[in-house]
Amino acid sequence: MKALTPTWYKLRQSAWLKPRNGVIAIPYLWLLLFFLVPFIIVLKISFAEAQIAIPPYTDLITYANDQLSINLNLGNFVWLFNDDLYFSAYLSSIRIALVSTLLCLLIGYPMALAISRAPASSRNVLLLLVILPSWTSFLIRIYAWIGILKPNGYINNALMAMGIIDTPIVMLHTDFAVYVGIVYAYLPFMILPLYANMMKLDHSLVEASSDLGASPVTTLFKVILPLTKAGIIAGCMLVFIPAVGEFVIPELLGGPETLMIGKILWEEFFNNRDWPVASAVAIIMLALLILPIMWFDRYQNKQMEQQ
Amino acid sequence: MELKNLSKSFDGYQAVRHVDLQFYEGEIFALLGGSGCGKSTLLRMLSGFELPTEGSILFNGEDVAKVPPYKRPFNMMFQSYALFPHMTVEANIAYGLKQDKMKKADIDARVNEMLKLVHMEEYRTRKPDQLSGGQRQRVALARSLAKKPRLLLLDEPMGALDKKLRGEMQLELVDIIKQVGVTCVMVTHDQEEAMTMADRIAVMHAGEILQIGSPHDIYEYPNCRFVADFIGSVNMFDGTIADEEPAFVVIDVPNLDAPIYIDHGISGPGGNRHVSVAIRPEKMRMSAEKPDEKYNWGKGIIDDLAYLGQHSIYHILLPDNQFVQITQTNDNRRERPFELEQEIYLHWTPDACVVLEE
Numbered sequence: 202m203k204a205l206t207p208t209w210y211k212l213r214q215s216a217w218l219k220p221r222n223g224v225i226a227i228p229y230l231w232l233l234l235f236f237l238v239p240f241i242i243v244l245k246i247s248f249a250e251a252q253i254a255i256p257p258y259t260d261l262i263t264y265a266n267d268q269l270s271i272n273l274n275l276g277n278f279v280w281l282f283n284d285d286l287y288f289s290a291y292l293s294s295i296r297i298a299l300v301s302t303l304l305c306l307l308i309g310y311p312m313a314l315a316i317s318r319a320p321a322s323s324r325n326v327l328l329l330l331v332i333l334p335s336w337t338s339f340l341i342r343i344y345a346w347i348g349i350l351k352p353n354g355y356i357n358n359a360l361m362a363m364g365i366i367d368t369p370i371v372m373l374h375t376d377f378a379v380y381v382g383i384v385y386a387y388l389p390f391m392i393l394p395l396y397a398n399m400m401k402l403d404h405s406l407v408e409a410s411s412d413l414g415a416s417p418v419t420t421l422f423k424v425i426l427p428l429t430k431a432g433i434i435a436g437c438m439l440v441f442i443p444a445v446g447e448f449v450i451p452e453l454l455g456g457p458e459t460l461m462i463g464k465i466l467w468e469e470f471f472n473n474r475d476w477p478v479a480s481a482v483a484i485i486m487l488a489l490l491i492l493p494i495m496w497f498d499r500y501q502n503k504q505m506e507q508q
Numbered sequence: 509m510e511l512k513n514l515s516k517s518f519d520g521y522q523a524v525r526h527v528d529l530q531f532y533e534g535e536i537f538a539l540l541g542g543s544g545c546g547k548s549t550l551l552r553m554l555s556g557f558e559l560p561t562e563g564s565i566l567f568n569g570e571d572v573a574k575v576p577p578y579k580r581p582f583n584m585m586f587q588s589y590a591l592f593p594h595m596t597v598e599a600n601i602a603y604g605l606k607q608d609k610m611k612k613a614d615i616d617a618r619v620n621e622m623l624k625l626v627h628m629e630e631y632r633t634r635k636p637d638q639l640s641g642g643q644r645q646r647v648a649l650a651r652s653l654a655k656k657p658r659l660l661l662l663d664e665p666m667g668a669l670d671k672k673l674r675g676e677m678q679l680e681l682v683d684i685i686k687q688v689g690v691t692c693v694m695v696t697h698d699q700e701e702a703m704t705m706a707d708r709i710a711v712m713h714a715g716e717i718l719q720i721g722s723p724h725d726i727y728e729y730p731n732c733r734f735v736a737d738f739i740g741s742v743n744m745f746d747g748t749i750a751d752e753e754p755a756f757v758v759i760d761v762p763n764l765d766a767p768i769y770i771d772h773g774i775s776g777p778g779g780n781r782h783v784s785v786a787i788r789p790e791k792m793r794m795s796a797e798k799p800d801e802k803y804n805w806g807k808g809i810i811d812d813l814a815y816l817g818q819h820s821i822y823h824i825l826l827p828d829n830q831f832v833q834i835t836q837t838n839d840n841r842r843e844r845p846f847e848l849e850q851e852i853y854l855h856w857t858p859d860a861c862v863v864l865e866e
Contacts, residue, residue, distance in 0.1 A: 408557055409590035411577045413604030414655065423603075427594045 240487075247480035248273045258476045277481035286465070287482065291489065293460040297376070297451075298444035301383040302391075305440045306433065308384065309391035313432075314425070316392070317399035328396065331389050343382055343453050350378050350454070374456035382450040387443065391436040398432025399425075431504060438497050442490055462486055509659060509691065514563035514573075516549050523549040525715040526563070531659070536685060536692045538706035540699060542738070546715040547695045548663065554693060555584045555661050567658070578607070583657035587664040589648035591636040597623070597647050598632045604655045622650040625684060642673050649681065653688055660685065662694035666701055678704045699739050703727070711735045727788075733864050736786040743792070743832045744864075745785045757863070758803070759785060763826045769803035771858040784864045789833040791860035794822065794845075794852045805855035808832065810848055822846065824854060 249258040250272075263270050281287045316327045334342060349355045352369035360366045372378055402425065410420040426433075448463030455461070462482065469479035509531040516524040524546040531537050539547040552558040554565065556577030564571040572580060583604070591600050601622050605615045623629045626646035636644055645665070652660060665681060666674045682705050685692050696702050702709050703723040710720045711734075719726055719735045730736035733744065747761035747768065759768040768785050799805045811831065812823035817838070824832045834854060836845070846852060 403588065403590065405586045405588055405590040406592060408555075408577070409584070409586055409592070410603070411557075412555055412582075412584045413651070414578045414607035415603070416578055416607075419607065424592060428592075 243480045243483055246476050247277055247484050248275070249477045249480075250274050250276070251475045251477050256476070257474050274477070277477045278485075280478060281481055281485060286460075287462075287485075290460045290462045290465045291485070294445050294447075294462040294486075295489070297379060297383070297459075297461060298441050298447075301380055301387065301444050302437050302441045304380065304384045305388055305391040306437060309388055309395060309436065310433070313392045313395035313399055317396055317402075331392050335389060339386065340449060343386065343450055346378070346382055346385070346454060347373060350381070373454065374459075376455065376459055378454035378456075379451050379459055379461075382454045383440075383444050383447060386450065387440040390439040390443075394435040394439060395429065395432040398429045398435070402428055431501070434497055434500060438493065441493065445490060446486060510566040511554075512564045512566060514550070514553065514565065515561050516546075516553060516558060517561045522715055524553070524560075527715075527717055529710065529717065529720075531691055531693060532708075534686075534689050534691055535707040536682065536694065536705055538702035538709045539693065539695045539712055540697070540702040540709050540738075541712035542697060545712040547697075547712050550712075551584075551661055551663055551693065551695045554659070555582060556580050581655075581657055582659040582661060583652040583655055584661040584663060585645075585648045585652045585665060587667045589636075589644050589668065591644060591647055591651070593636050596633050596635055597628060597639070600636070600647060601651045601654050604651065608655065618654055622654050625653070625687070626650045641669050642677060645669065645677060645681075649684065653684075653690065657690060660690045660692040662692060664696055665694055665705075666696070666698065674701070681705065703739075711738060713738075728862075730786065730862060730864070733784060733786075736862065736864060741789050741833055742786045743789060745787070747783060747785060749781045749783060756858075759783060759863075761785070761806075763828050763830045764806035766801065766803050766805045768861060769858050770861050770863060774863045786862045786864055787856055787860050789821070789835045792832070792834045792854050792856045794824075794834060794836065794854050796846075796850075796852060798853055799855045801855065804858060805853055806832075807851065807853055810846055810850050810852060813846070813848055824852065 245261055246258050249261060251257060252259055259272070259274075261271060261273065263272065312331070316324060316331075319327055347354070350372040351357075352371065352373070354373070356372070357366070357369040361369070372381075406424055406428070407420055410424045411417070415423060446463050446466075447461060448467055451459045451461040451464050452467070455464075466479055466482050466486075469475050469482060473479075511527055511529040514524060514527045514529075515522065527550060539550060541547045549558060553560050553573070556572075556575060560573050563573070565573045567581075592603065595603065598619055601619045602615050605618055610618075619632075620629075623632055626649055628643065628646050628650065631639060631643060631647075636647070639647065645668070662681075666677060669677060678701060694702075694705065706723065708720060708722055709726050711718045711726060713734050719731045721729070726735060727739050730739065730742075736742045736744070745759075745761045745764065745768065747759040749757060750760045750767060751758040752774070754773045756772065757770045757774050759770070761768055770785075774783075798807075806826060808824035808826045810822055811825040814821040815838075819835050819837045822834045822836065824834060826832055832854065
């Protein structure tokens with residue numbers, strides 16, 4: 202007699218319902234709900250036309266007089282390419298993000314190296330000091346910089362009290378203040394992946410380099426830097442990607458000439474109430490950011506294959 | 509090469525205490541001891557990774573104790589080999605040479621020479637993670653020899669290899685080192701490894717050097733209980749000196765039926781009449797009949813017996829619960845000479861004994 206397999210058993214055996222897949226399904230569901238769906242909505246709006254109504258854009262698909270029409274309006278994208286403002290805002294955002302990332306790397310790398318080389322007992326305390334400021338609201342921390350950088354703020358007052366300067370240096374509402382803010386806010390995101398990577402570095406490799414006659418500087422460039430490449434890339438991604446779209450810091454610390462795409466986005470959405478153009482700006486920004494992310498992903502896969 | 513009164517403390521704990529040592533040109537010298545005996549710290553002071561708290565490291569009459577590692581003409585082969593994972597075999601070997609600002613052609617020639625020395629020519633473009641343990645060790649050795657160091661330091665050279673490979677690599681390593689003629693200091697916890705590879709051994713314990721000598725000296729003439737116990741197995745008998753003459757000594761041992769007779773004088777324990785006598789397991793014999801001797805025998809029961817093929821190990825129970833280990837070569841195929849629980853007599857020759865102070 203042929204044994205019948207119960208349906209529920211077959212179901213359980215099917216690949217989709219294995220517990221392991223269930224575990225993976227939760228984050229995928231999360232991404233689907235909170236990333237893909239909003240993205241599709243934004244994409245949809247970017248092809249619409251602005252109108253004074255609620256919602257403030259036209260429908261893509263209309264049905265009237267027995268006609269189903271799909272109206273794809275490319276005007277928003279054409280507008281972006283025709284107006285210099287957007288192009289220079291993208292460029293300026295990328296430039297500010299690149300410089301800030303580089304500054305974060307220059308400051309964060311020695312810090313991460315020092316923390317990873319510190320005695321085990323003080324390592325956690327040092328790491329905590331890096332993370333601790335993040336326990337305060339991001340907004341409050343950026344506001345605090347206004348108090349530090351403004352013409353009668355702490356820095357200018359201190360410099361004037363010491364007699365180094367007579368008139369306050371203008372720091373607030375300049376690109377300089379934006380750099381300070383971004384580097385300050387994103388430094389932990391550089392240090393943490395670097396630190397994690399450096400902890401995996403076998404210290405005997407550093408000793409071997411020294412033993413073979415390499416000075417500490419040579420050891421840094423020939424051994425430590427190449428072996429912490431993955432940490433450098435991860436840290437740079439974590440700083441660069443959010444920095445490109447940063448809005449709060451240029452809004453609070455930047456001046457009128459500080460051009461960043463996050464600010465443009467805000468203005469289009471809330472000041473001009475032109476949702477379709479704002480959506481187009483967001484779509485192009487995403488496209489620009491996906492390139493480095495894809496490159497990082499490929500690099501990581503290559504690393505994995507080697508191991 | 510000489511170490512004078514070398515000491516190292518970590519937070520008040522003395523890892524190495526007042527070590528005086530001399531290395532001779534071209535010898536392989538082993539620092540042997542258990543974990544935490546200070547042997548690794550001593551090696552790290554030689555390589556320059558640790559600064560001595562006290563004392564000096566004299567090299568050609570110059571104190572190099574405070575010279576940083578990258579300026580010392582010494583090279584080390586690390587226990588984990590510490591090969592640079594992002595470089596090929598060639599680049600690893602060339603690394604040290606590049607630091608000397610050598611010409612490219614000279615570097616290439618030297619790298620080829622080294623690859624040939626360790627028989628790794630076919631693997632020159634591989635990365636370390638594409639090599640087996642034994643191959644990695646060859647590369648590590650080549651890298652540490654490439655700069656023609658005046659002193660080669662080996663940190664647990666066989667530590668990362670499995671047991672089967674060890675035996676082969678030990679002899680090959682000695683071969684290569686002797687071929688190059690470099691003075692070599694190695695650290696190991698494995699006495700077999702030290703005895704196979706080294707010309708001289710220093711036994712270390714609690715930061716101090718207890719005995720220095722050839723493998724033969726250390727095994728046959730240990731100078732204290734620790735060394736006798738640490739190197740190989742040994743049977744210890746505690747007793748009191750009954751008769752001491754320049755030509756012989758008689759020692760009463762409560763656990764033995766006859767006193768121990770040693771056919772030479774001992775110049776050790778002045779006034780101290782309590783001594784230990786050490787006898788190696790392979791230097792004791794067993795018999796079923798009572799020996800017809802006045803000295804050097806005892807009676808016991810075979811408590812345990814391990815047949816290992818080429819030889820057997822017997823555990824003999826003496827009065828007062830003392831166990832004695834005896835090894836006997838199984839040179840007869842058919843007979844099993846002794847059985848468990850059998851009462852036997854153990855005996856030895858007068859020159860088998862070593863008298864040790866408490």
